[in-house]
Amino acid sequence: MADRLAILVWAADPAVPELCATPFYFAAAAAAMDAEVEMYFTARSVRLLARGVAETLYADGTRDEVAPGGRRAVADFLQEAHRYGVRFYACPSAMQAHGVAADALRAEVAGQAGAAAFLGRALDDGWRTLTF
Template identity: 35%
Template structure:
């Protein structure tokens, strides 16, 4: 389980959970990313093309590149309901495939996960 707390204001911190989750799924692990605090900005419609991951000495990559890789590998994307409210989002604002869960469901998943890594 990866927990993403960063969003638009920290583009350099948005791709890593997707990258690591994709690698974990490629290793035949069940992997999910939980988006809380500013994290839902990463999976809001159109933000995948607006958030650019900077690269030293060159053009950056769109966050969508990393999102698509994760989805292709079967990574589950879960969003925190109160964090949607924080940003004025509804589930209609999220990309296809995002699931909403509450605090109790998050705690249950975290307690049964082999590892929880936060960004």
């Protein structure tokens, strides 16, 4: 049984905040089950890895600066996944296309990796994949 999971995140667009927490939630859950987890961010989803973006998005689909009681920012889900050991990778092509500079990436980001890196995981029998 594979105990490694690679997650491709491409449709979790910050313009649609209600789609952004779920990939982190699944990543954290898999890591809590002792799976090795990597998340690959491409397309508009790469903007979630820019400092300050995830803090303004909420899992209930709203966007604002202050979260009234009970709501969780997408950044909370991201940080929880990171605490469980999930590694985040930003696609360099998506970064360029969406104006995300390398020095704007969050500290939790392990590095840059694109399609070839994710496909390497997808083609490896020791890895399972999910796509969001």
